[in-house]
Every structure is written in C-alpha cells, then in structure tokens.
Amino acid sequence: MLSSAQITETVHAYLAAINAGDMQAVMALYADNAAVEDPAGTEPKRGADILEFYTNAFAGGASVELTGAIGVSSRTAAFPFRAEIKSPAGSVTIVEVIDIFEFNEDGKVEKMTAHFGPTNMSQRED
Amino acid sequence: MLSSAQITETVHAYLAAINAGDMQAVMALYADNAAVEDPAGTEPKRGADILEFYTNAFAGGASVELTGAIGVSSRTAAFPFRAEIKSPAGSVTIVEVIDIFEFNEDGKVEKMTAHFGPTNMSQRED
Numbered sequence: 001m002l003s004s005a006q007i008t009e010t011v012h013a014y015l016a017a018i019n020a021g022d023m024q025a026v027m028a029l030y031a032d033n034a035a036v037e038d039p040a041g042t043e044p045k046r047g048a049d050i051l052e053f054y055t056n057a058f059a060g061g062a063s064v065e066l067t068g069a070i071g072v073s074s075r076t077a078a079f080p081f082r083a084e085i086k087s088p089a090g091s092v093t094i095v096e097v098i099d100i101f102e103f104n105e106d107g108k109v110e111k112m113t114a115h116f117g118p119t120n121m122s123q124r125e126d
Numbered sequence: 127m128l129s130s131a132q133i134t135e136t137v138h139a140y141l142a143a144i145n146a147g148d149m150q151a152v153m154a155l156y157a158d159n160a161a162v163e164d165p166a167g168t169e170p171k172r173g174a175d176i177l178e179f180y181t182n183a184f185a186g187g188a189s190v191e192l193t194g195a196i197g198v199s200s201r202t203a204a205f206p207f208r209a210e211i212k213s214p215a216g217s218v219t220i221v222e223v224i225d226i227f228e229f230n231e232d233g234k235v236e237k238m239t240a241h242f243g244p245t246n247m248s249q250r251e252d
Contacts, residue, residue, distance in 0.1 A: 004243060004244065004245045008245070039199045039200075040199035040200075040201070040202045040204075041199045041200040041201045041202060067194055067195075068193055068194045068206045068222075069193075069206070069222040069246060070245075071206070071222065071223060071224035071240075071241035071242045071243070071246055072241070072242070072243045072245050072246065073165045073166035073167050073240075073241050073242060073243045074165075074166075074167040074243065075166070075167045076166045076167065076241055077241070078166075078204070078206075078224035078226070078241035079224075080194045080195070080197075080204075080206050080224070096194075096195040096197065097197055098197035098204035098205075098206070098224060100204070100226065100241065115197035115198070115199050115202055115203070115204035115226065116197045116198070116199060117130060117197070117198045117199045117200065118130065119130045119134070119196075119198050120195060120197055120198065
C-alpha cells in the first residue's frame with residue numbers, strides 16, 4: 001500500500017531532479033515499463049525514448065515549481081506546475097502544466113500524462 | 127477537431143452547473159457511454175449511476191471555483207478547483223481536486239477522473 005507521503009515525495013523529487021538538470025534522477029522515479037504521454041493525446045514514449053525526451057526537452061535548462069495543491073489519490077498524483085524552459089538563443093518559454101503520475105505497487109511511476117497545449121504557453125526574452 | 131475554446135467552455139459550464147445545483151446540466155456535458163472515476167482508483171460509475179453520484183455528492187449544496195490554469199491538450203482538460211461541500215448538519219468540507227476530462231469527437235466528456243484524497247480535505251463549521 002502506497003502512502004500519500006510517498007506519492008508526495010516522488011512529486012517533489014521529480015521537480016527537484018528537473019531543476020537540478022539530473023535526468024538520471026528523473027528516470028529513477030519511473031518503472032522499467034513506464035509510458036510517458038507528453039503532451040496528452042500523443043503516442044506514449046517508452047524505454048530509452050523517455051530519457052532522450054527529457055534530455056532534449058530540458059537541454060537548455062529549465063526551472064519548475066508547483067503552482068497549487070498536489071491531488072493525491074490511492075495510486076495517483078495530479079500536480080499543477082509552471083515550467084520555464086530556456087532555449088539556446090536566450091528566449092524563455094513558460095508553460096503551465098498539469099501532470100498525472102500513476103504509480104505501481106513498488107511506488108514507481110508507470111504512467112505520466114502531461115496536460116497542456118498552446119493556450120498554456122507564453123514566451124519571454126531574457 | 128475540438129478547439130481549446132470548446133474544451134475551456136465545457137470546464138466552465140461544468141463548474142457553473144455544480145454551483146447552480148443543476149445536475150441535469152452536468153449530465154448534458156457527458157457522453158452516453160461516459161465513465162466517471164471519482165476518486166481516481168475507484169471503479170468508474172456509468173449511466174444512471176453518474177447522475178445518482180452527483181445528486182448525492184452535492185445534496186446539501188456546493189460551491190466550486192478554479193484555483194489555477196486549465197491545462198488543455200488536443201483532447202483533454204485538466205483543471206484544479208476547490209470544492210466547498212455543505213452537509214445537512216452545517217459543517218463544510220473543503221476539497222482541493224484536480225479533475226481530468228477526456229473528450230470524444232463530439233465534444234462530450236467520455237471519461238472524468240478526479241484526483242484527490244484525504245490529504246486534500248479539510249473541515250470547517252459554519
């Protein structure tokens with residue numbers, strides 16, 4: 001039985017790993033058979049494609065922070081966050097996202113779904 | 127092709143229907159074959175059970191309001207909201223929830239999943 005504290009800790013560890021640029025730490029939260037549907041409605045990524053996806057997405061650096069309460073059910077977390085993603089050219093894309101984590105019995109994330117789209121994105125020049 | 131505006135409108139219509147206590151208006155947003163998993167991890171409700179569920183859940187009156195951005199993908203909405211649910215005895219339960227709507231091609235909600243649990247609930251005496 002997964003506790004709410006374990007689920008909440010995993011969400012915080014995920015955001016901290018992205019902020020640290022530590023994609024291996026991100027991967028450590030996922031089950032071996034995990035699927036990452038980012039954004040929702042696209043074909044889920046699996047296996048080595050997941051690491052490649054995170055590496056490319058955050059190549060220029062990113063900062064993420066929660067923007068509201070984490071919804072924690074018996075086997076899922078839903079959490080709203082703001083991501084600021086830097087491009088090599090110096091522009092910053094700001095995205096408001098709601099991620100869903102579905103956990104397996106070992107407390108690993110076996111499905112991630114990222115809910116966002118064009119209405120959730122804006123740009124800033126630094 | 128469903129537009130972001132249609133998806134956003136449906137979310138606002140849903141919250142307005144709950145605030146109005148109009149459960150038929152809630153039902154009108156759902157597809158005939160809809161499934162409502164509330165909270166996440168429980169057996170989805172279908173058909174007449176959905177109306178019964180909403181009627182019972184909000185029998186004492188409820189108010190709901192968005193607490194952050196609606197994450198809108200090509201076929202889903204994710205939205206954080208606070209629900210204040212009155213009991214007949216006068217106590218108020220406050221719940222921070224993140225709902226996911228998955229839409230069919232006609233713009234009806236065919237799956238709702240509500241992400242919350244004990245850590246998202248608090249009580250107040252009015």
